Amino acid sequence: MAEFSGIVVYRKDYRERDMLVKILTDRFGFKMFFIRGARKKGFRLSAAILPFTKATYIGTINDEGLSFISAVKDSSQYQTICQDIILNAYSAYILGLAEAAFNDNRPLNEWYIKIEKAISLINDGLDPAIVTNIIEIQLLGRFGVKPNLRDCVICHKSVGIYDFSESYGGLLCQNHWHLDSHRLQLDRRTIYFLRFFSQVDIMRLGSIRVKKDTKDKLRLTLNQIYNNDVGVNIKAKKFLDDIKKWPHIVLNDDR
Numbered sequence: 001m002a003e004f005s006g007i008v009v010y011r012k013d014y015r016e017r018d019m020l021v022k023i024l025t026d027r028f029g030f031k032m033f034f035i036r037g038a039r040k041k042g043f044r045l046s047a048a049i050l051p052f053t054k055a056t057y058i059g060t061i062n063d064e065g066l067s068f069i070s071a072v073k074d075s076s077q078y079q080t081i082c083q084d085i086i087l088n089a090y091s092a093y094i095l096g097l098a099e100a101a102f103n104d105n106r107p108l109n110e111w112y113i114k115i116e117k118a119i120s121l122i123n124d125g126l127d128p129a130i131v132t133n134i135i136e137i138q139l140l141g142r143f144g145v146k147p148n149l150r151d152c153v154i155c156h157k158s159v160g161i162y163d164f165s166e167s168y169g170g171l172l173c174q175n176h177w178h179l180d181s182h183r184l185q186l187d188r189r190t191i192y193f194l195r196f197f198s199q200v201d202i203m204r205l206g207s208i209r210v211k212k213d214t215k216d217k218l219r220l221t222l223n224q225i226y227n228n229d230v231g232v233n234i235k236a237k238k239f240l241d242d243i244k245k246w247p248h249i250v251l252n253d254d255r
Contacts, residue, residue, distance in 0.1 A: 002061045003058050004027045004059075005056050005057070007115075008049055009022040009096075017037050017038070018039065019034075020035070021035050021038070027107060034067070048075040050082075052081050053076070053077045055072050064105070078120075080124070089236045090240065094119065096235065097237075101139050129219070134197045134205070136222050137198045138197070138202075140230070149170060149199075153168045153170040155176065163184060167183075184224070187217070189214050190218060190221065193210060193214060194218065
């Protein structure tokens with residue numbers, strides 16, 4: 001038996017009375033658990049296997065195949081996220097992105113702490129778009145894509161005016177803009193936040209405000225990097241993209 005902490009990512013029905021539950025664990029990474037009898041009325045662990053539940057679990061961990069949970073303690077739910085469809089989608093996207101970046105059954109180490117913190121920040125009211133951007137930028141290295149956002153990729157000048165070049169894999173200072181006619185034409189504020197988000201310690205992140213116009217440009221920039229260089233498709237991300245087109249929805253990140 002092993003004791004471990006975890007966040008429920010999702011669950012799905014299995015057979016007539018059972019469920020499969022994916023949990024991001026602190027010690028074993030993403031694991032799929034077989035929960036016998038989970039669909040029965042009055043199942044004793046039902047509250048602990050709801051999505052966006054954080055708990056300490058006791059169970060049997062198998063290196064391959066399904067694992068099992070026998071007991072739960074210290075269970076709590078991210079209530080704000082559960083009650084808001086937009087916050088739910090941002091959090092699901094972060095978890096889905098982490099799942100794509102790490103193989104199942106592989107410990108995330110410090111990344112478990114970062115992901116847990118990101119979910120907590122969203123639940124506590126921090127701008128979900130900003131928290132998501134930070135995770136997106138800092139996770140790029142896990143996908144083998146790590147743009148140089150420290151200095152100019154050509155001359156390594158670290159102070160000045162920059163633009164982002166996909167071809168060169170990072171920043172170009174103004175002296176080298178002529179090398180890439182297809183650079184992204186980003187304004188100074190967007191470049192500032194790209195650089196800041198790549199280095200900020202999410203564990204120490206406090207209140208942060210970013211203008212909507214800048215957030216929109218950050219979103220377009222990260223979409224381009226992920227679409228062209230990473231190529232992962234996360235269901236929750238598509239939902240977030242689609243819901244922005246719904247005129248009757250007021251998004252938290254647009255306030």
